[in-house]
Amino acid sequence: MSLHIAVDHRAPVAESVLMPGDPLRAQFIAENFLDNPIRYSEIRNMYGYTGTYKGVPVSVQGSGMGMPSMGIYSWELYNEHGVENIIRIGTAGSFREDINVGEIVVGLAASTDSNFQHAFDVPGQYSPCCSYPLLNKLQEAGKETGIPFTAGNIVSCDVFYETTEDWWKRWARMGVMAVEMEAAALYMNAAYCRKNALAIMTISDSFVTGEKTTAEERQTTFTDMMKLALEAAVK
């Protein structure tokens, strides 16, 4: 057991873990996609489950919202639970008019406005990027399932409710596709711990059109992303 994640001897945390921000999305995936899921942790109601997908053990663990929370859970998974691969399965807001609600984006790199990197004491600006081996597996899964996605730069922000209008347009001007709140911390922890990480997000709202999805839709309807991540996790 680590400080924030319990263990259950019947269901050790698997080598590959899917991480949604929302613990109820973790429960939905476990109940609808995994065989014989067991909830190994409910500390703070941040549920974690292990089951099998196509016969291979896979875990699903809520990360909570924001880089501090993702930083804690991914650190403990990598360092105290033997995890090698983490695939974030999140939601994001689109900055591009050709990337619409319901579509999937993959963070090749995660720009950020956070100071999370101070923990690593690098003498400059670190560029958080995904793991190439996991990206390759996702590409294979994409070809096999026919589920499309767009890969590029995303931004992980500390603030959800920005107060200045059009703040996002300056990120968009630099080719950043979408905003979420955890990938940069995950990528930095993975790099430091010599592990693998990839962030996949379904677009839940568009800064360009103003379209939005409900909390319930964000919890349960983004099943293509879940399938894609599971297929990549068992390769």
Ligand SMILES: O=P(O)(O)O[C@H]1O[C@H](CO)[C@@H](O)[C@H]1O
């Ligand atoms: O749906 P999740 O995975 O939580 O991701 C996004 O949604 C939350 C904000 O509503 C933030 O955590 C953001 O990164």
Ligand SMILES: O=c1cc[nH]c(=O)[nH]1
């Ligand atoms: O972090 C997020 C996630 C979805 N939509 C946003 O606007 N921000």
